[in-house]
Amino acid sequence: MNAEIISIGSELLLGQIVNTNAQFLSQQLSVLGIDVYWHTVVGDNRIRILEALRMASDRSDIIITTGGLGPTMDDLSKETITEFLGMQLTIHQPSLKRIQDYFQSLNRNMTENNVKQAMFPKEALILQNDNGTAPGAVIEKDNKVFVILPGPPAELQPMFLNYVSTYLAKKTGEGIFSKVLRIFGIGESVVEELIKDLLQQQENPTIAPLASAGEVKLRITAKAASREQAEALIRPVQTEVESRLGDAVYGYDDDTMETIVLKLLRERGMRLALAESCTGGHVSDLITNVPGASDVFLESCVTYSNESKVARLGVSPDTLNKYGAVSHQTAKEMAEGIRKTSGSDIGAAITGIAGPGGATVEKPVGLVFMAIAGSDGTKTKELHLGGNRMRIKYSSALQMLNWLRLYLKK
Amino acid sequence: MNAEIISIGSELLLGQIVNTNAQFLSQQLSVLGIDVYWHTVVGDNRIRILEALRMASDRSDIIITTGGLGPTMDDLSKETITEFLGMQLTIHQPSLKRIQDYFQSLNRNMTENNVKQAMFPKEALILQNDNGTAPGAVIEKDNKVFVILPGPPAELQPMFLNYVSTYLAKKTGEGIFSKVLRIFGIGESVVEELIKDLLQQQENPTIAPLASAGEVKLRITAKAASREQAEALIRPVQTEVESRLGDAVYGYDDDTMETIVLKLLRERGMRLALAESCTGGHVSDLITNVPGASDVFLESCVTYSNESKVARLGVSPDTLNKYGAVSHQTAKEMAEGIRKTSGSDIGAAITGIAGPGGATVEKPVGLVFMAIAGSDGTKTKELHLGGNRMRIKYSSALQMLNWLRLYLKK
Numbered sequence: 001m002n003a004e005i006i007s008i009g010s011e012l013l014l015g016q017i018v019n020t021n022a023q024f025l026s027q028q029l030s031v032l033g034i035d036v037y038w039h040t041v042v043g044d045n046r047i048r049i050l051e052a053l054r055m056a057s058d059r060s061d062i063i064i065t066t067g068g069l070g071p072t073m074d075d076l077s078k079e080t081i082t083e084f085l086g087m088q089l090t091i092h093q094p095s096l097k098r099i100q101d102y103f104q105s106l107n108r109n110m111t112e113n114n115v116k117q118a119m120f121p122k123e124a125l126i127l128q129n130d131n132g133t134a135p136g137a138v139i140e141k142d143n144k145v146f147v148i149l150p151g152p153p154a155e156l157q158p159m160f161l162n163y164v165s166t167y168l169a170k171k172t173g174e175g176i177f178s179k180v181l182r183i184f185g186i187g188e189s190v191v192e193e194l195i196k197d198l199l200q201q202q203e204n205p206t207i208a209p210l211a212s213a214g215e216v217k218l219r220i221t222a223k224a225a226s227r228e229q230a231e232a233l234i235r236p237v238q239t240e241v242e243s244r245l246g247d248a249v250y251g252y253d254d255d256t257m258e259t260i261v262l263k264l265l266r267e268r269g270m271r272l273a274l275a276e277s278c279t280g281g282h283v284s285d286l287i288t289n290v291p292g293a294s295d296v297f298l299e300s301c302v303t304y305s306n307e308s309k310v311a312r313l314g315v316s317p318d319t320l321n322k323y324g325a326v327s328h329q330t331a332k333e334m335a336e337g338i339r340k341t342s343g344s345d346i347g348a349a350i351t352g353i354a355g356p357g358g359a360t361v362e363k364p365v366g367l368v369f370m371a372i373a374g375s376d377g378t379k380t381k382e383l384h385l386g387g388n389r390m391r392i393k394y395s396s397a398l399q400m401l402n403w404l405r406l407y408l409k410k
Numbered sequence: 411m412n413a414e415i416i417s418i419g420s421e422l423l424l425g426q427i428v429n430t431n432a433q434f435l436s437q438q439l440s441v442l443g444i445d446v447y448w449h450t451v452v453g454d455n456r457i458r459i460l461e462a463l464r465m466a467s468d469r470s471d472i473i474i475t476t477g478g479l480g481p482t483m484d485d486l487s488k489e490t491i492t493e494f495l496g497m498q499l500t501i502h503q504p505s506l507k508r509i510q511d512y513f514q515s516l517n518r519n520m521t522e523n524n525v526k527q528a529m530f531p532k533e534a535l536i537l538q539n540d541n542g543t544a545p546g547a548v549i550e551k552d553n554k555v556f557v558i559l560p561g562p563p564a565e566l567q568p569m570f571l572n573y574v575s576t577y578l579a580k581k582t583g584e585g586i587f588s589k590v591l592r593i594f595g596i597g598e599s600v601v602e603e604l605i606k607d608l609l610q611q612q613e614n615p616t617i618a619p620l621a622s623a624g625e626v627k628l629r630i631t632a633k634a635a636s637r638e639q640a641e642a643l644i645r646p647v648q649t650e651v652e653s654r655l656g657d658a659v660y661g662y663d664d665d666t667m668e669t670i671v672l673k674l675l676r677e678r679g680m681r682l683a684l685a686e687s688c689t690g691g692h693v694s695d696l697i698t699n700v701p702g703a704s705d706v707f708l709e710s711c712v713t714y715s716n717e718s719k720v721a722r723l724g725v726s727p728d729t730l731n732k733y734g735a736v737s738h739q740t741a742k743e744m745a746e747g748i749r750k751t752s753g754s755d756i757g758a759a760i761t762g763i764a765g766p767g768g769a770t771v772e773k774p775v776g777l778v779f780m781a782i783a784g785s786d787g788t789k790t791k792e793l794h795l796g797g798n799r800m801r802i803k804y805s806s807a808l809q810m811l812n813w814l815r816l817y818l819k820k
Contacts, residue, residue: 012432013436014437014446015432018429018430022422022428022429022451023422023425023427025425026423027426028425030424037455037458038450038451039422039423041432048448055465273718274712280691281692281694283691284714285690288712289690291799297714298714298715299711300710301711302694302710302711302712303709304698304708304709305708307753341721342718357701357702358704393699
């Protein structure tokens with residue numbers, strides 16, 4: 001089976017927003033084993049929407065539209081699709097009730113134009129919108145499936161994952177279940193090399209590597225009649241992959257490096273404090289994005305100047321003079337200093353040259369030193385990173401968190 | 411004139427990347443006054459590329475393709491467009507020379523398949539690639555303009571801005587010049603209300619509001635024969651807008667709040683230190699994204715725990731007990747404490763409830779206090795922000811920077 005995505009909305013053609021819906025749906029359809037050969041973007045224009053529908057239904061089995069389901073005059077998608085299919089719009093009472101309740105819960109009056117959002121052809125299967133007012137729909141006609149989805153990603157994504165995915169999986173005869181392994185510290189090409197034979201043999205489950213910012217994800221996807229059966233298919237492959245990649249697998253599905261580090265700190269009953277120089281507070285920023293971080297995270301001293309390294313952390317001026325701010329020795333004293341002055345169980349420090357200024361022949365842009373101080377002493381580590389200032393800040397922050405993860409796992 | 415964008419690449423149809431090229435080109439074409447009615451995405455497949463070209467040339471004046479110009483077998487764009495136009499590919503010697511020089515500069519051998527990247531129909535105007543090996547091209551035939559661009563945004567964007575934009579502007583008869591005003595602290599609807607009459611009267615220059623994360627941008631665009639003439643058209647409109655929006659206009663074009671704050675600090679010869687609680691280091695992270703921040707930025711103490719507020723900043727335990735960590739009083743003592751302990755000219759502090767936990771009836775999620783301590787005493791400010799944890803962190807960080815800007819301007 002193949003599918004085509006028609007995104008409807010003049011804001012896309014004006015470049016006001018980027019078409020993340022097409023990307024999301026393509027990823028999901030690929031997981032379902034459905035080929036996507038075309039994306040089309042068209043404005044809120046009846047004639048051109050009709051042309052897009054005609055082209056799409058000539059060449060594709062599944063036609064998915066996004067956007068144009070709102071209450072205003074220029075939201076034409078549902079009306080035009082209904083016209084194209086030769087059907088009639090009538091009020092879908094349960095949807096109307098939901099929209100009325102929604103407005104009541106906000107203590108606001110529902111304006112008359114909102115009724116439009118509850119109107120669908122009677123042939124449609126209605127897809128409840130758990131995150132907004134405009135429901136979606138699935139309509140089948142002449143062996144073609146039309147899936148009508150709202151434009152806002154926060155409404156479209158859960159609607160697809162909760163309702164459409166299962167519907168389409170039934171069409172293809174089976175359910176689709178997947179597990180994502182999150183990998184840090186080795187590149188996509190090395191991951192592929194390490195599991196080359198598994199990638200070549202794959203059938204069910206399939207293994208798909210996805211490179212994303214600073215990490216690699218491996219999605220293991222099984223087709224099966226039930227979640228249990230899928231898990232039974234996924235488990236041995238996952239075990240094999242993990243035995244080859246070892247510690248590089250840092251988490252699963254929605255885990256992030258910072259949630260994992262905080263989880264390990266809680267498990268160990270340990271409290272963390274940071275001393276940051278080149279990352280400028282980015283490690284601390286990531287950690288405090290996680291709700292409840294304050295349980296185990298005490299503070300970060302972003303000691304950007306040498307004076308502050310001395311005053312806040314007790315780094316020795318001699319060390320700074322002799323070895324420089326970017327050195328094993330300074331990193332070590334920063335980590336020990338933050339641990340001592342904060343009273344934390346673990347003190348972690350990072351100092352480096354993010355550039356573009358500040359580099360010398362001996363100390364080039366991208367040179368970074370990290371240190372972790374604990375009850376069993378202090379360890380240091382040297383990194384050589386590439387890229388511009390932002391890239392060096394961000395990747396060194398992830399390296400620091402990853403090292404903390406490995407340290408805490410031991 | 412109208413244009414259509416055909417993005418070529420199977421990675422788009424698999425959802426591996428999002429189509430930022432279509433967005434960028436749409437924005438740029440809109441500025442040039444060229445309407446975009448269609449985006450199409452098609453895979454690296456000769457038959458479907460031909461179909462997309464046929465549809466596009468039936469309905470649009472300008473057809474822009476992106477992607478598929480690389481050296482490998484599955485890069486088919488140029489070959490297929492040349493076939494569609496009934497032309498022949500030959501080697502473009504200057505491009506071949508550039509590609510050879512490129513490989514030589516990297517000390518690498520140029521493989522034979524790279525010659526393909528220098529092949530174009532002799533009717534083509536070649537667009538030099540200043541950031542990669544694959545040149546682009548413009549070909550005119552039967553009153554249609556075909557613009558062929560590489561896929562990587564880092565190559566496509568400068569090629570469009572430096573070469574294609576001028577080419578298309580000549581087609582439309584005039585050049586396009588614009589100035590962006592960056593506005594913080596008032597919403598898009600308020601901005602529109604304040605300049606409603608200007609928006610209604612607009613002709614040349616035009617004024618386009620663009621809401622983006624945490625700020626509003628106003629793009630004033632003039633069509634004129636030269637930059638000087640355009641600037642003469644833009645200036646009076648800009649002056650009028652600025653007189654109405656006042657201090658809310660914080661910068662121009664590529665300015666950011668953090669570059670402006672650092673610039674003002676340098677102008678005043680003042681050094682800054684921060685005490686952050688709810689922002690978790692995000693203010694410091696933003697400031698240190700700017701190269702050379704270390705000139706005027708000393709440090710940030712991310713004092714997440716109460717103990718660290720006392721130990722690092724000298725906040726009184728009585729103040730914390732009596733008023734709580736999220737209060738005018740604590741913010742004030744944090745700002746005064748960081749100023750004193752760091753030896754900075756200005757100490758700025760922020761404390762608040764980012765949620766989802768930690769809220770009470772008196773102190774709801776989104777309550778934030780800021781303070782600035784300087785030689786003339788300490789000021790505090792209370793904010794009530796909406797949104798989730800990340801949103802509160804990020805918008806309170808921008809509020810802090812904006813307040814520093816206004817403080818330094820006085």
